Amino acid sequence: xxxxxxxxxxxxxxxxxxxxxxxxxxxxxxxxxxxxxxxxxxxxxxxxxxxxxxxxxxxxxxxxxxxxxxxxxxxxxxxxxxxxxxxxxxxxxxxxxxxxxxxxxxxxxxxxxxxx
Amino acid sequence: xxxxxxxxxxxxxxxxxxxxxxxxxxxxxxxxxxxxxxxxxxxxxxxxxxxxxxxxxxxxxxxxxxxxxxxxxxxxxxxxxxxxxxxxxxxxxxxxxxxxxxxxxxxxxxxxxxxx
Numbered sequence: 001x002x003x004x005x006x007x008x009x010x011x012x013x014x015x016x017x018x019x020x021x022x023x024x025x026x027x028x029x030x031x032x033x034x035x036x037x038x039x040x041x042x043x044x045x046x047x048x049x050x051x052x053x054x055x056x057x058x059x060x061x062x063x064x065x066x067x068x069x070x071x072x073x074x075x076x077x078x079x080x081x082x083x084x085x086x087x088x089x090x091x092x093x094x095x096x097x098x099x100x101x102x103x104x105x106x107x108x109x110x111x112x113x114x115x116x
Numbered sequence: 117x118x119x120x121x122x123x124x125x126x127x128x129x130x131x132x133x134x135x136x137x138x139x140x141x142x143x144x145x146x147x148x149x150x151x152x153x154x155x156x157x158x159x160x161x162x163x164x165x166x167x168x169x170x171x172x173x174x175x176x177x178x179x180x181x182x183x184x185x186x187x188x189x190x191x192x193x194x195x196x197x198x199x200x201x202x203x204x205x206x207x208x209x210x211x212x213x214x215x216x217x218x219x220x221x222x223x224x225x226x227x228x229x230x231x232x
Binding site for chain 2 (some may be wrong): 002033036042043045059088091092103104105106107108109110112
């Protein structure tokens with residue numbers, strides 16, 4: 001256990017559905033991330049929330065919408081997804097405070113998403 | 117251009133033997149961080165070891181050690197006394213300034229198999 005939890009662990013959805021992925025960290029961190037992991041590809045950074053500042057990867061389609069209501073919770077809202085969006089979605093968190101592990105990201109177990 | 121390159125898609129080693137996983141990276145920065153993450157079949161991304169670029173001493177964590185060659189931009193992972201539980205995908209990652217922003221970039225991974 002890394003202190004970062006994600007729900008659900010598995011999700012199957014149709015292209016017209018709306019769903020949300022949830023991430024919660026219990027580490028007192030103040031930066032959170034969404035990554036997409038597809039087969040045969042390196043992890044792709046989708047979104048960063050750091051001290052309430054949102055940084056986006058401009059290549060992420062608008063059918064993905066992040067929300068970070070506080071420093072412990074992060075959501076990824078999904079709507080009208082495509083089959084190519086099927087992947088493992090990983091959440092990570094990091095502390096922005098000065099210290100030995102400041103530059104280390106800790107990952108959740110991921111949500112395996114299948115879009116039919 | 118690929119920032120982090122893992123040239124070995126797959127590696128295998130006999131249990132109790134030693135294996136080295138390769139990683140090279142491309143940067144013009146002098147201050148950055150390097151990581152090795154392990155992703156077992158459970159999909160949880162787990163930090164194995166980290167190295168600060170300003171430190172000349174190679175990082176070690178129990179059976180895991182790195183060979184950090186800053187001039188060559190090489191960051192290999194050595195696993196000693198390999199155990200069955202070491203079987204996983206191993207990702208090398210670089211954290212530093214990329215296009216003006218601090219980012220964590222992953223290589224494509226090396227799948228490590230442990231033969232009993």
